[in-house]
Amino acid sequence: MPETSPPQEKKRSFATFDTVVSNIDLLSPRNKGVRFAMPQNSSLAFNAGQYMQVFVPQGGKMRRTSYSIASAPQKNDSFELCVTLVDGGVSSSYIHQLKLGDKVRAMGPLGTFRLKEPVQNDLVFISTGSGIAPLRSMILDLLNRNTDRNIYLIFGNRYDDDILYKNEWESLTKQHPNFKFLFTLSRPTKAWTGETGYVQTHIEPFIRDPKNKDFYICGLIKMINDVQATLLNLGVPKERINFERYD
Numbered sequence: 470m471p472e473t474s475p476p477q478e479k480k481r482s483f484a485t486f487d488t489v490v491s492n493i494d495l496l497s498p499r500n501k502g503v504r505f506a507m508p509q510n511s512s513l514a515f516n517a518g519q520y521m522q523v524f525v526p527q528g529g530k531m532r533r534t535s536y537s538i539a540s541a542p543q544k545n546d547s548f549e550l551c552v553t554l555v556d557g558g559v560s561s562s563y564i565h566q567l568k569l570g571d572k573v574r575a576m577g578p579l580g581t582f583r584l585k586e587p588v589q590n591d592l593v594f595i596s597t598g599s600g601i602a603p604l605r606s607m608i609l610d611l612l613n614r615n616t617d618r619n620i621y622l623i624f625g626n627r628y629d630d631d632i633l634y635k636n637e638w639e640s641l642t643k644q645h646p647n648f649k650f651l652f653t654l655s656r657p658t659k660a661w662t663g664e665t666g667y668v669q670t671h672i673e674p675f676i677r678d679p680k681n682k683d684f685y686i687c688g689l690i691k692m693i694n695d696v697q698a699t700l701l702n703l704g705v706p707k708e709r710i711n712f713e714r715y716d
């Protein structure tokens with residue numbers, strides 16, 4: 470079972486429906502952003518941070534695989550997933566071979582990983598790889614709502630061309646002075662002049678006064694554990710640390 474931070478609300482009901490692939494972007498060599506249009510005259514009400522389950526054909530049966538919604542909840546006639554191609558992976562290979570107009574069965578929204586409302590504190594988002602998906606939805610949601618809170622993103626990847634939505638982050642920081650990001654690479658090429666190393670090594674000094682901020686983390690379990698340990702060492706109360714793990 471995926472582990473998430475403690476639920477804030479009782480489970481909501483969810484629905485199963487047929488979507489149509491309406492847009493495909495190659496976001497990086499191994500990541501695709503795929504938009505799924507909702508059936509006509511219907512919309513998807515979801516909270517930023519939640520995930521969908523996609524029905525994937527496998528050996529005459531269907532398996533369901535979870536993918537976080539990467540798009541903002543304000544656009545509810547469709548939802549976007551951001552999927553990393555895993556070698557030999559059944560579901561990620563299926564999503565990567567989809568074409569415009571393909572029909573895909575989906576279920577959702579699911580999950581309790583979401584912003585704590587009302588948003589009263591500054592927020593820090595930390596992710597690696599496609600763990601950025603639910604954090605992108607949350608950050609876009611906050612900026613669409615014109616929050617006056619400060620928003621920080623620490624985004625770790627292996628290589629420069631793995632940085633998902635790089636242009637978008639750069640343009641958002643120009644439009645919103647309260648949004649700041651830090652990219653860090655674990656396997657930088659010689660051309661990279663930015664930060665290097667793991668995300669947890671950059672919490673300080675990028676984040677001033679971490680004790681008074683709310684943290685949202687998403688990615689694989691090792692990164693989440695490392696970040697959580699660093700935050701607890703810095704004196705951040707456990708209840709301010711929210712996370713979603715992918716494995």
Ligand SMILES: Cc1cc2nc3c(=O)[nH]c(=O)nc-3n(C[C@H](O)[C@H](O)[C@H](O)COP(=O)(O)OP(=O)(O)OC[C@H]3O[C@@H](n4cnc5c(N)ncnc54)[C@H](O)[C@@H]3O)c2cc1C
Nearest residue numbers: 471535536537551552553555557558559560561599602715
């Ligand atoms: C709540 C939730 C949200 C998620 N959201 C996203 C998302 O937004 N984007 C996204 O890309 N994934 C996301 N995942 C992961 C996703 O559900 C699948 O686990 C992933 O796509 C691999 O599925 P697969 O069928 O392709 O691989 P499988 O056929 O299940 O596995 C094939 C092999 O690859 C290994 N493997 C599985 N995952 C990985 C990995 N990440 N890296 C390396 N090896 C792996 C397996 O151990 C196995 O040996 C999410 C998971 C959860 C629980």
